[in-house]
Amino acid sequence: MSSILFEKKDNFARLILNRPPVNTMNIEMMKEMGDAIESLHNDDHIKVIIIGSACRIFSAGFDMADHAPQRVWQLLESFHKIFLTLADLAKPTIAAVNGPALGGGCELATFCDLVLASENAKFGQPEIKVGFFPPIATVVFPHLVGRKKAMELILTGETIEAKDALSLGLINKIVPMEKLDDAVHEMASKISVNSGPVLQMTKKAMLSSEGLNFEEALRKARDIYLNHLMALEDTNEGLRAFVEKRTPVWKDR
Template sequence: MSNLLVEKNNGIARVTMNRPPLNVLDIATMRELTTALCDAGADAKTRVIILAAQGKFFSAGVDIADHTKDRVGEMISVFHGLIRALWSLEQPTIAAVQGSALGGGMELAFACDFIVASEKAKFAQPEIQVGVFPPIAALMLPRLLPRNKAFELVLTGDAIDAHTAERLGLVNVVAAPDDFENALNAFAARLSKLSGAILRMTKRALQIPLRGEKENALREIEALYLNELMQTADAQEGLAAFMEKRAAVWKDE
């Protein structure tokens, strides 16, 4: 798996995205990441799973080239398959966000159970600025944040820093860059010292109340994205403008 690094030590599996500097998620990388996470989860010795990244960015999100009409259906299926795989892992998961988490990168981070962030980290859902919306963020941010802040992040695309994300309850721990690995390891150790069997069972209990509701809502959002949003002139214009490095000209249709 050339796009990933996988380490296992003392009950902690660490899966690291290795496409620096931006760690853009193309379809092939997302498939690899899904497989690596599922493999880590299938190991009975694994008590905690860390999702990390090499480079300046945690992830700049899903490759814009995979948003075209001929690829978007596969992209949504593969990316949401990755998110569903994360949600289905029985072990607690920690996103180790050392840099910017943008778009699908932010969605990937908050799909984990916990986020440990460097002070250098930034979080944003900038999709609206290129004429689309983030389905996972639309589903989950109103559940994770106060409604008005969730709407602000998704409808403006503006970024927040790590300390703001912590104050909003999105991030569990913020650490200075020089202390980031120590803080991450200390947080993981709080979990890995516990019974793996009881951790898995307790996480299952925590997930039961929202499982059916979340899946039904995501299917409805996916249909809106693929069958309505991607048929609009403005979605095509926004994506084309981004690829061509120019300002979009909106038609409001």
């Protein structure tokens, strides 16, 4: 039985974690997730990736049975492949967090470009309490919440409520549980009306600037703009539509 549900509909790909009771992620599940995401590389129809949960918890993190010394390298390799593939793919991602997202589950949710959460959601990196640290969070959290707050969250291992995650900038919005799916669909729809390759290039320009000084970051963005964006049919269509005062008709190329 698969540990994920994966479907494509309405320009969206939905990857739903489905390993009851709390979506602990083992190596097999992570490989399924990585393969599903990788399959979207040549699918120009898909503009947005939505990651959610079929359980009452978004994810409780790693399955510790696969964290044994002889298997942990496979665990990290499989887990990190998910993030590297998402970054390389550059399609916008939305996390629909219905409940607690802890450990690797918190890393997966907060790595997404947009995070919509229910009031029941909680976020935390408790690894430090059992003698580990979260590799993805140590890299990503300082960019999301600043170094000092990242240190606090990771070194204490404390779990925070959705409202605190919102105030820190870890998530974008809190919505009632019964409206979470609708809110995610609405957000994905607002994004997907735009050109797919333009969305991807915009995300790449933003990601490529991280860690660079202003001049280097601007040079990267300018290179993408002049040498890639301006070569798109959709960019030229957007210019024509603006001049002709009409809605662009995207060809996604």
